[in-house]
């Protein structure tokens with residue numbers, strides 16, 4: 001005799017199995033591309049953050065950041081760029097610069113994603129602070 005319901009997933013498994021990736025819930029690549037583009041356009045022109053971007057090729061940087069976020073959110077992209085430590089150490093980024101970057105990113109996310117997805121992505125990026133910021 002078979003046990004009733006023995007092949008049904010537990011509540012937790014059921015949630016895990018039906019939960020769509022953050023990537024899909026955000027709206028996939030189109031959303032990531034617009035948010036990354038808006039953020040980099042703003043921080044590279046705002047005098048409080050622009051100095052780091054002076055000799056940087058912005059289209060290539062945007063592509064690299066898009067791939068990284070796509071990968072981190074479950075979109076299945078390849079990210080073949082540098083580690084966060086290696087790519088930011090020469091720029092000597094301050095806490096204030098990092099915080100402005102994140103504020104600009106958050107505002108753009110607010111325009112293009114829901115609150116839940118915005119907060120999930122910001123939570124993924126927050127621990128990178130220790131690799132990106134060199135000083136107070």
Ligand code: HEM
Pocket residue numbers: 043049052053056061064065068080081082083087088091093097098099101125126128129132
């Ligand atoms: C959570 C925040 C951040 C994330 C997720 C992030 C992500 C990235 C990624 C993926 C790259 C490309 C690395 C590669 O292609 O090898 C990069 C490079 C870069 N980032 Fe960030 N970054 C962040 C914060 C910042 C801040 C606060 C600044 C400056 C204010 C900044 C300035 C730069 C610059 C100038 C480059 C180019 C480095 C180079 O090509 O030599 N980033 N970042």
